[in-house]
Amino acid sequence: MNVYIYASNIWCEECGKAIHERIMSKMAFNSDDFPKGPYPDGGGESDSPQHCAAGPDCLNAIEFDDGVKIGAWLENKLTEKGIKYVNNAITKGSEISEMWADYYRDYCNINKEGKNEETTTKENTRPLDSQ
Numbered sequence: 001m002n003v004y005i006y007a008s009n010i011w012c013e014e015c016g017k018a019i020h021e022r023i024m025s026k027m028a029f030n031s032d033d034f035p036k037g038p039y040p041d042g043g044g045e046s047d048s049p050q051h052c053a054a055g056p057d058c059l060n061a062i063e064f065d066d067g068v069k070i071g072a073w074l075e076n077k078l079t080e081k082g083i084k085y086v087n088n089a090i091t092k093g094s095e096i097s098e099m100w101a102d103y104y105r106d107y108c109n110i111n112k113e114g115k116n117e118e119t120t121t122k123e124n125t126r127p128l129d130s131q
């Protein structure tokens, strides 16, 4: 997802544009006090999953079953620290961590622990009647 950087936070593309337009309508064009972007890939690798800084007011807010809203997930990649962070959150268990598990399944090898397939070459060379 493309994101905007503004006021030391990252915002989803729609919120970034909305802030941009809101500020632009109030002041002259010569200010650089408005969201800069869009930047690709959720602003790049981070130590945790990034969500739009608008939070519950995000134009793309994610709403959970209990009515709690959070900012749009920005589809950022994770650093090694970030992968640990997500895995920890999943171990603790929460609605948001389930969502992250879904988003980062391929990325973090989450939910793949059950299948620890090692090459069984040694066992295969054993004579059949030894078992």
Ligand SMILES: [Zn+2]
Pocket (backbone or CB within 6 Å): 011, 012, 013, 014, 015, 016, 052, 053, 054, 057, 058, 059, 060, 061, 071, 072
């Ligand atoms: Zn947003």
